[in-house]
Amino acid sequence: MATGSLTIDLDALVRNWQALDKASGSGVETGAVVKADGYGLGAAQVARALARAGARRFFVAVAEEGAALREVLGRAPEIYVFGGHMPGDADMLGDLDLIPMLNSVDQLTRHFEALAGTSFGIQLDTGMNRLGMEPGEWAAVAEVALTAGPKLVMSHLACADTPDHAQNRQQLEMFHAMTDGIDVPRSLSATGGILLGEDYHFDLTRPGIGLYGGLPFEDATPVAHLSLPVIQTREVEQGESVGYGSAWVAEEPGVIATVSGGYADGLIRAMGNTGHLFFDGVPCAIVGRVSMDLITVDISHLTAAPKALDILGPDQSVDDLADAAGTVGYEILTSLGGRYKRLYTGGAG
Incomplete structure (x- = not known):
């Protein structure tokens, strides 16, 4: 006998995505974060349901997760890898059209040397000090990177679950300072950022925990x-x-x-x-x-x-x-x- 019965309500998941898509506003695309096996609920089943609902950009943590997702979703959706281009990833990224979010000058160099002409994105550090290029690094490589045509430029909010935290506005201002004027889609907000309002939405939002029924999305349906x-x-x-x-x-x-x-x-x-x-x-x-x-x-x-x-x-x-x-x-x-x-x-x- 199994330890217990875990029921995953995919209709509730889709309703949560649709609600966050609506909250993202007109003209803003809504992706979906399905890393960690769809937050423990099964990336294959979760991603298929979200793709049927209209999601076209998916985000995972590492290339291996992207490879498993590509097998499930086929070639049409875009799959982004937050961890970027790690040593040994080139064949997987290239063969499966995975899009690494390049986090450093080293990753940028590795990708351009191994997979020149293939898709990539850029992740910037606007104050979280976890992943992404800091302002000085970005200034040094921005011209080269932008000439190569990234699919997306993103950053990640550290305190979005606390709406009145001063760092939210500080990171927003830093993201503007680092990216205003570029002709590339931009993304700053996961679930918490969506709920902060349209100033934080840019071109693409990437909800994660809210899809699965978690805070800070208080109106989420349990999944x-x-x-x-x-x-x-x-x-x-x-x-x-x-x-x-x-x-x-x-x-x-x-x-x-x-x-x-x-x-x-x-x-x-x-x-x-x-x-x-x-x-x-x-x-x-x-x-x-x-x-x-x-x-x-x-x-x-x-x-x-x-x-x-x-x-x-x-x-x-x-x-x-x-x-x-x-x-x-x-x-x-x-x-x-x-x-x-x-x-x-x-x-x-």
């Missing part, structure tokens, strides 16, 4: 629904402990359900004694530590023993669960393991 089967129930007496380290002790007699799922399945250990599962909308507290394969849940208040309990769905979003675990929705989604029975609904062409 992932995860139900965990109950393996066993047992009665506990006042004073009895549950799980490793006796981390929870019953204050009164009760009933404990042990469900199949744990931190090996991406259900983070830190939500022991803080998180909840749900049965028909009724919250049931996680008691004791989350272990590798099992979670213990207090169901004393239920009138009947359930066959399964829900941990993701309408009653609890990925961000609700992340709050209980002291992390972010991105980690919850991308950590979902391979033991789940996966069911895809909707998304039909």
Whole structure:
């Protein structure tokens, strides 16, 4: 028996993309970020649904992800690689028409030497200090790079999830300073940037987490629904402990359900004694530590023993669960393991 049943609602995914596409505004193209296996939900299924909905530019982290996506989508869509042109990537990039976002002078040199005349993009660092060329580097190579005809020039916002953060405006101004006047499509915004407003949209937006039901897109429709089967129930007496380290002790007699799922399945250990599962909308507290394969849940208040309990769905979003675990929705989604029975609904062409 699978650890649990993970249902991915592709219609909800498409609705989220359509809403973010509308928010991006007229004349702005909306791409889709499907890195990390579609944020843990299956890049092949996610990308096919988004392509049917109208997405034509997709973004992945590394060339290997791009190669897998090209096999799924065929030759028509553009596939951009955030990590750029790494050593050993030339054949894959060239053979599969992948577009590396060149992040440094070294990558620019490598690409021009190995794949002269093939597509590329440029990533600029406007203040995040993670990937991209800094202003001085860009000034030194801009003329050569622009003459070669990049497909896209982009940067990435560090604080877009916090709308009033001063760095948003600082990065916007830096992006203008580095790119105004160029005749190349520009992109600055992922999900958070889209929600900051039209000043941040430029020619292309690239939503990621919002597609999959996560913050900061508060109006997102939940995409992932995860139900965990109950393996066993047992009665506990006042004073009895549950799980490793006796981390929870019953204050009164009760009933404990042990469900199949744990931190090996991406259900983070830190939500022991803080998180909840749900049965028909009724919250049931996680008691004791989350272990590798099992979670213990207090169901004393239920009138009947359930066959399964829900941990993701309408009653609890990925961000609700992340709050209980002291992390972010991105980690919850991308950590979902391979033991789940996966069911895809909707998304039909």
